[in-house]
Amino acid sequence: MPHELEEQEAIGLRIKRRRLELGMPQADLGAAVDKTQGWISKVEKGRIELDRASLINSIAAALHCHPNDLIDRPYGGTVREDQWQAAAASILRELRRYDLTPVFNGTPRSSTALWQDMKRLHRLRDSAANSAILRSLPDLLRETHALAEVSSGHEQEEAFGIYAVCCKFAHTAAHALGHPELIATSCERASWAARLSGDPIMPAIADWMRVWDMWATADWADSTALADKALRGIESYYEQGEPLAVRAWGSLQLRAAVSAARANNSPEAYHRIGLAKQASKRAEGRSGPPVDDRHSLTFSAGNVEIHGINVAVEMSDQTEALRRNRKAKFEELAALPNSRRGHHRMDLARAWFWDGNRAKALEELRTAEKLAPQLIRNHPIARATLRKIIYAERSSTREQLRGMSNRFHLDDQDLFL
Template sequence: MPESPEEHIGARIASYRKLAGYTQRELAEAAFISLGWVRKVERGERVPSHGFLTAAARTLHVSVEELTGQPYRGESRSDQRVHAPIPGIRAAVRHYDLPADWYPQPKPLRDLERDVRTAGDYRAAARYSRLGQMLPKLLEELTAAVHLSAEQERRRAAGLLASAYYMAHSLTMRLGYPDLIGQLEDRMQWAADLSGDPLMRALAGWTRSYSFDAFGDYSGGLKVLASAREELESDDSVRNVDQVVMVGSLHLRESSLAAFAEDADATAHHLEKATYWAKKMPRGTDELHYHMTFGPSNVGVHEVAAAVELKRPDEAVRVAKKLNFPADMARTRQGHHYVAVARAYLSLDNKDKALKYLQDARRVAPEQTKYHPIARETARVLTHKYRRTTEELRSISSWLGVKS
């Protein structure tokens, strides 16, 4: 079994394929993926798409993280710091339903609400070390507040706890802890139901779709998203910006899963619906509500990402050239976008542009980019394809933990 996180994704796929007794052709046929892509990915000549990874993982009976080599723990102090909160988050997840007399008295809800806002700012800025430092204690205190508060305050505390679970889910997903991701989705649904807030329940559905996505169960994930959206979506019931942002964000998430499934028609349908809702944003720009960034720019970000997944790099580059981010656009969104554009340019054999966008991703969201498996693989393929590497490529590859 592969052990080294320094192995490229294709080498890990090849190792697991051989352990499972498949030839390259047999894997391609069983996973319904192109034989040419299997060969190129295993040789380190192509960056695998999300759909490719989930199909290979499902066929080989492993997780996507086992193919990507996550979590990337590294040896630096910063690497250790970003992973350090995981045991505390696990403990808070275990403690969610202990008897009320087990919990110490938490801080007042107004103070916890302020802490949740601060944690939300860290998440949107992709400051994962800072976010992680807050989460274990914040989760424990909010859990105590849910169990120790009277009815009205309990609902408010439950909404805050659902937000904290969402942020913990974001962190563990980026770092690559699939078992914890699923537990956090369950806890978030529990807290959202307790809150009685339909928008928080919708956010829980949005979040839950990631476990379906990770196993290539796109139809199941799309059903979860559609159920969450249908509770909110109609011209009669969507009356305020919070609701517009949530409905639009659900459509964008549906467009992503449809693109992973290589369903171009469904992808286009959900992007069209998202565009419709983006036009209803009162200020005509992207806004952040209920942890979701939504508006015209994020629709464009998803159009680029979908084009990359559907193997349309020219279209991805064309859309990307028209995008202008508002000054307060969440750095998580910007960072993901720049990695997608780097992939598009790499597919077009434009190494200079691919490198530029990797550098842009590092500039706006360094911690997100450093632990992003596709950012790593893009840098690795660049070094593989272009043996005469520049100092800039060597620098970012070294920073990502990619060896030439």
Template structure:
């Protein structure tokens, strides 16, 4: 049985041959050597960077999920989220048709209150639970649009857009590209009708994430700047919601620049986000309707991620050591899980395999559903396992079983 790395390599080779490309052609497009492509196709190189996976997939004109065969094979019970995903897609397809809804839809303030529960589930990385709730919420928000006028109608569109945003996050985490695309498109459609000056920029923030899948780093930067220009007047006036959107867009731009190997630009964007977080200070919005996780702590962990994206693991670990005490504790589980995964990679690339395994275990314990479905977590685990020593072999075996690596 081939392991994941070998399977990815085989799919990489198959896609290359379908296009009639040589290994040298692919190497030239990627900026790597022909030997690197040969090793990758034989499973001797782990594609353990998102930017690398996306760049390879883009050159081969396939979706990254096709390359890494995601969603992953797992248990029947764990696959039930696909039923919810199918129901959501049906609702999104009929967005401009009369909704099928029995009874009278609840008013917008009540539906906004429902999104608080989605926010909590998102923070805890419970993505399958999010998807289970979305079909009914989308249907009811769409029904409210039909029966309302004026501001109430705009608010219903706002609810619809933000519910799509939660679906977008969950679909990315679970690996459902069709749902990712449709939630992004419908969020933009609803945001333009919501009367919310910031919501179209939030929809652009979602689109930037999707541009990463095709390694369109420059387009991702351009879209971030377009959205930043849109919110600049409100940001200049110090509106707290606008500060959150501005800072979140700067962090998106920072990651895009890092993946494009533009170190100066990436660090400049992190500095801009840090300034935005300083402007926000300790101000708490009564309700963050856009559900953006933006704070000083979030800027700090993005700074580490940006260095790691540029293969500067020593700098990433230095920033980790100098991080403000308590910065991580203030973040939701989803963000802390991602961050611990970043630390696992940084330690692994620095030759500290035991510390890497320890951080990966913390990541899994913090956000199990997120980490077990994360392609970079799986690639990191495979690399640790391939170099594992007897003292950690049982831990690795158990973790591999939980990740279904050998199924």
């Protein structure tokens, strides 16, 4: 095989196969994603690496398929690493029977006790332990479903709230591991349970999940519109300074910022980052006892900072991304959970690579893997970045060796074919 790595070539072949199935010329696919026919040809031959989620999603949308169909997720691992798929199947089974009598032996625990389990899942989410999250969820969903069935009033509403948050954990883990059916089903059930929860903020959390799902089909305008719909629904609570509404408001603005960045709308993206920063200042300026983050949203000044860097990377502006990283407060970034810090380091790896510093890019990618190994090893952008580093190193070494070979007047130039 030439310089290209097998996985890189396979992505191109999947794109070509899908395009031919639709009878679509390369030029038409190129026009759909604002690229040339020659660019599409190079992608299909494995000569161009797709290292932007917006580009992968746009190609998938133009080909009327899910991005995972092109990048072949979930990626195969060892038998142990793939055990999460059995848990995912159990979760799907439970989510499909949401309106049937729950199968649960015994008496379900109270909502207070079940909320404690949510805190454990929150810690697992922060450490990007996605397989462990999925293994915990089938029994929790059954018990929560049973509590909603046998209770009434506030206790029943709390049970639906817990069910919605369980769906959110399933949704996050499924995104990280690459399971589109679980992504879609958990989002639908979260919306259903949120409406029954009695929690005025919970429907906005379900919409926050839906915005993420819209990225898969490159529906940037719709994802922004949905974020704005959710923001309107909690605006009065935000204005009152209700702590959970402030967190949700800021998180939705960050979702809108990424949507705008992927649509290459720089002014709107940075405007949304500014609004999220206002929300973070409002949250930090609050006095009183700590707030129970029942919605499990990672929102803070540090999270706003890394989203600002991500927005720059999404728009291929590595200079701005690295500038923002230099200005970021170390202590705010250090306070973030490993899952967010790992994703941030992955963004920096791309920025450094585009800036021509492969050694720094590899260092950032190594750090990302140490912080959140399961997340990074299963992330298509991290894998694409690593492939680009390897390919660049091969090319660089190859050219150096070719020059030395010429100077040494070696005859076996077939080595470089």
